[in-house]
Amino acid sequence: MKKLLSGLTASVMLVATSAMAQNTGPLKLGAVLDMSGLFADITGPGSETAAKMAVEDFGGEVLGRKVQIVVADHLNKSDLAANFTREMIDNQNVEAIVDVAGSATALAAAEMARTRGKIIMFNGPGAVRLTNEACGPYIVHYTYDTYALASVTGLATVKRGLNSWFFLTADYAFGQELERDTSNVVTKAGGKVVGSVKHPINTSDFSSFLLQAQSTKASVIGLANAGGDTINAIKQAAEFGLTQSGQKLSPLLAFISDIDSVGLETAQGLLLAEAFYWDLNDETRAFAKRFMERTKRAPTSAQAGVYSSVTTYLNAVKKAGTTDAAAVMKVMKETPINDMFAKNGRIREDGRMVHDMYLFEVKKPSESKARWDDYKLLATVSGDDAFQPLSASRCPLIKK
Secondary structure (H helix, E strand, O other): OHHHHHHHHHHHHHHHHHHHHHHOOOEEEEEEEOOOOOOOOOOHHHHHHHHHHHHHHHOOEEOOEEEEEEEEEOOOOHHHHHHHHHHHHHHOOEEEEEEOOOHHHHHHHHHHHHHHOOEEEEOOOOOHHHHOOOOOOOEEEOOOOHHHHHHHHHHHHHHOOOOEEEEEEEOOHHHHHHHHHHHHHHHHOOOEEEEEEEEOOOOOOOHHHHHHHHHOOOOEEEEEOOHHHHHHHHHHHHHOOOHHHOOEEEEOOOOHHHHHHHOHHHHOOOEEEEOOOOOOOHHHHHHHHHHHHHHOOOOOHHHHHHHHHHHHHHHHHHHHOOOOHHHHHHHHHHOOEOOOOOOOEEEOOOOEEEOOEEEEEEOOHHHOOOOOOOEEEEEEEOHHHHOOOHHHOOOOOOOO
């Protein structure tokens, strides 16, 4: 009996010693990014930089453990996003995942994180399913979603008398949800949708789609796409003289990186919704200055969201005194978010981070003082007005 107890005691001590050793190792955060494809300028290397800046500004460690950022390039493939998420959690001891640009890839990564009980914070994707049907106790949708983009842009255009819409829609989860949500906003506001056409991701030639849109004489052609697809569509619409004929082009998701690629001569006058702009106030400018020194580019809203979400996570780990996902998420949902990205932001029960959104108009070349001086602020929309109300949530976690 004594030998048995002695053996059990030794085993317990071995497990405890092993756990202690593991807990003193580096705390790893995974960033599953598009490093060279369609969304590379929106997230990609800039998101890696933002995550590392957040770690450095936090002091480089938490609970006595060095913080490391582990990066994987999902190449815009859902299976790779799922595999990298699983690999990071199962074999690299990653405690949380951040970013995951692209809605289809995000949904795949979310499932992996959910089944493994790890926190995942989305900044690049826009699918509202992440906080509805695909929600989970450790899923946070941080920066924007299709509902907010639709609310801010769709309503603003109808109020300006642009009542008929035609959609040019990317044929994947994000594009379909963005068209659906914007259509709902437009029709509820008294406008009408006269049609839509779907295009494959990474389309280089939009001529046939634009001709179809032009023939409808819709007052607004809504671009329900992202990244390189948005850039190509805007450039080719200008070549067609589409806006000169009186139709308004509205990119429903456009980042400052897109506007920079297109150029103000072509993009001037576009109305767009954003979650962040580098030139909003002294705090955003200070962050952007440091970011630009490293990347030579202005931060996108997704990249600013990565910085904020990593900081929010590390603050919660410090306050909780553990990396246990349930304990950390409890703190994250209880603690208001006040930083250069959001004021009085909050993470709801469904995982939606609620914060102000902004309506911008792209400046004329004559109004811009320097590169990246691209936006005029038209309106600030409160998070409660911009994002889907909790009462309309389809998240199984919400009791009704």
